[in-house]
Amino acid sequence: MSMIGEFTEARARPRLSGSGIFGLALLSLLGSFALVGPVVIPTDPAAQDFSASLAPIGGDYLLGADHYGRSLLARLAHGARLSFGLAFLTMLAAALPGVLFGLVAAWKGGWIERLMELLATVVLALPGLMLVLLLLAFSPGNYGPLFLGLSLTLWVEFYRVTRATSKTILAQLHIEAARVLGFGSGYILRNHVLPVIAPTIATLAAFAMATAIIAVSTLSAISVGLQPPTPELGSMIVELLPYYAEAPLHVLMPAMLIFLLVLGLQLVAEGDRG
Amino acid sequence: MGNFLVARLAQAAIVTIVVGALSFVLIRILPGDAAMRIAAGRYGPDASITEAAAKVRLELGLDRPVAVQFLEWLGNLLRFDLGHSLVTAAPVVHELQVQLGASAWLAAAALTLSILIGPAIGVLSGLRPGGVADRLGLAGAAIFRAMPPFVLGLLLMLVFSKQLSWLPPAGFGSPREILLPALTLALGLAAMSSRVARNSVAAVVKAPYFAFARHKGLPEAVVVRRHGLRNAAIPVVSYLGLQAIYLVEGVVVVESLFAYPGIGHALVHAIIERDVPMVQGTALVMGLMFVAIAALVDAISLWLDPRLRRTA
């Protein structure tokens, strides 16, 4: 739940490294599976067919079927879309206020900054997952508290990094120099601040999405997140686990998908950092 | 020097207030008779439960402002009067005592294992950046970091319990049972700390003070012992502070996965059963455990790095 990484220094965006390109390719592949898959695969991910229970890979069902005879291909595609979509929305809901508050706190200082800092301290006092768990207690198995809890924890990282980086930039002499030359705040924001923080924010966004994907699947896997029959990757793994002896690959496929999603995001994030 | 202590105490206070406030709201919005539920949570399910409920209902009366009720709730919390479980009816404190021991063991075992694995790989990688050990370390770290703890735990369980039958898949009581959950957490922690250690070692080896120690004529072993180890350890230890988050979150997940009878497992169960006093008690203890680990890391960092004692 913590976005691990040290983002103290900001520098020009270097070209993506080799692993960054690999991550980007991986993400594009998985992204199109998540976007296009649910549209072109006609099978309903919830449609049960008991005659096809635990159908093997490569038969009538391309990637087999689960114990209820539901198409795993369809379920994986919907699961990928759910993970990606929820992670993306969560990231947006965290990044927008986080970056905005960070800029305002750095720019204005004073009581606004102190208030923001207090808010961040309060949110960070508990590990993020604990906060999400406490909110989930209000309404287990629903999107609302999950989304709210994740965004609530993740915005802090955006806020703190934006504030710290912007504060450093704003204290630099090129800002004073630009003001002496007559440039206004809007120009300084666009040309002096944003180009420096943008790559860092992009990195954070990728990490935040990876964190959200891990959290969503983990919470369903321990039965407090989204509940079956929702085609969620984490709960698919747990549902299929009892049938591991008969169909080991069925269990491993959703696990692999989570792994690749997170790996792709982390590689892109790190490639960004150069 | 006292600053960090004040900050950690403040953090502990915030943890208590956040957990208390959420539980306070939670117990009031659950469906059913709130008074009955609160009475059961507060006094335990004895024969006089209905009377108690009546008393509570009187207390909860609209004439009393919410703020007063909340302060009273927090007051109980501060006295560590956590009430009774709504499910088992046992006092929450009793349950926590047993579970805390189990969780502390798990966390300690995981942390120890990760410190044995992570920095060792990091040092090997950092001494020759770009070498074989570094590349292997990087790949390993990338793979293990991309694996959520529950997936990693499942894989370990499948390999060591189901395929090889070396270790029990679940339970508690013997070192064999703690090994799989601890290893799951340790691998995740080590994946991250190995890279921090690697960067730190690589930076120290390039540092001007390291070169100067050689130029002074000190033997290589003395250079490493006197000027390498401490400096390289500083970022690794302060990173452990960040890892405390991963550790506490991981304990919740891994305990649930391996049915390991610790506080994290209890917390998840309490949430599923909406046993508010238990939710509050377990969340509070886990939150405070997190603060305690962070405070310990602070203390070690202060001891290692005189620059942090500057203001003292």
Added chain:
Amino acid sequence: MNVRTAIQELSVSGLAVESAAGRVVSDISFTIGRGRPLTLLGESGSGKSLVAQAIMGSLPPELRATGKVRLDGNDLLAGSRGVQRRLWGREISLLPQEPWLALDPTMRVQGQVAEVHRYVKGRDARRSRQLAAGNLGEVDLPGAGRLYPFQMSGGMAQRVAIAIAHAAGSDLLIADEPTKGLDAALRDSVTARLRQEVENGRLLLTITHDVAVARALGGMVGVMLNGELIECGPAERQLSAPTHDYSRALLAADPESWSRQAPTTPGGVVLAGYGLAKAFGEASLFADLNVEIRAGEIVAVVGPSGCGKTTLGNILLGLVKSDSGSVERRNDLPALRYQKLYQDPPSVFAPHQPIRKGLADLARLHGRSWNVVERLVSRLRLQSSLLDRLPGQISGGELQRFALVRALLLEPVFLFADEATSRLDPVSQREVVAFLLEIVRETGLGVLLVTHDRHLAERISNRVIDFAQ
């Protein structure tokens, strides 16, 4: 104590340093004897540090030294690198660049001196501590052993490095840019200390880009350019009558050797401060200070770092508020015509913005045509190809001239030049100053010149405000 005869002479002949791509340093020959230190002068990239590293045996692995380096007849390059390394801390000591970075940040200074006695000389722990305390006393730092490096000033750290060399008791001292990052007063105390080492019979090789250091150390001076030693001879001769063109340019660029060339026809007052006072906390920087700057004159402010020179300029520009007093500007002119030139040019340009974009935006903002910009650019002899680079991709001297272009575009009546040439190499400094003087004469610009370089201030200003008193 071990009895051993002191080394009399370091003699280098035909020394070259090679990389895979070819020679980077070639044919270096000189001799250092007792009482005759050698100072190698040169710009960064001239190869002077590589010479020091070749003698020391600390070249990066991709570089190789050939030729002869004899310490009293023993050829150091004949053996393996391990042989040279065995001399470290015994026969040869290095005074590092930026010693505050070369000391271990997490160890008390005493231990860093004592470990030489303990692990190089093999003495016991107690004796090592006593001797280390003595070494620190010798460099006027008695009792500083309890301090950590971050608790010391740059000058103190440099003295600790010398104490470490004393502990080693080695006869050859190699000082690599020992005054880098120090201001004039500290620089003089370090060179005085080095002189003392020479008088105590040590052989001294100093690497520097600072002519003043070479002058203060005396002995022999060598000038390096593009990996070659173009001249080498007694300091008196080298620093007064050099033969090589480059050495002449190098010396001519030193403000000390300039002729006085202050502008002569001041006009009306463009900016004035009366009764100014400023304090940070308890420490008062200045009080009841009056200053007037007239059109077409240069007023210099000199003093050591931290004395409030820059703060005065910032108060006059309105960037900092004074505690008391008043600043008077010509009220018929907009604030934009009061401009500032900064010390460190790379830090005053938006790092991600090509120069051209910054200048174009500035011209558009103030309704100037691009032709004006181009005229100024060529006037300051800046190639227009530089316009498309990022600030980090061009030299400090060029960037400072672009900063001047920016300021001049706004037709300033007043310019606050805050140590505007102190980070530039001597030749670039001279060029920028020459342009500034031209512009002052032509446009009647009034300049407040803040500098720590007294010679520079005296040579080009009409009046000097001295903060040292």
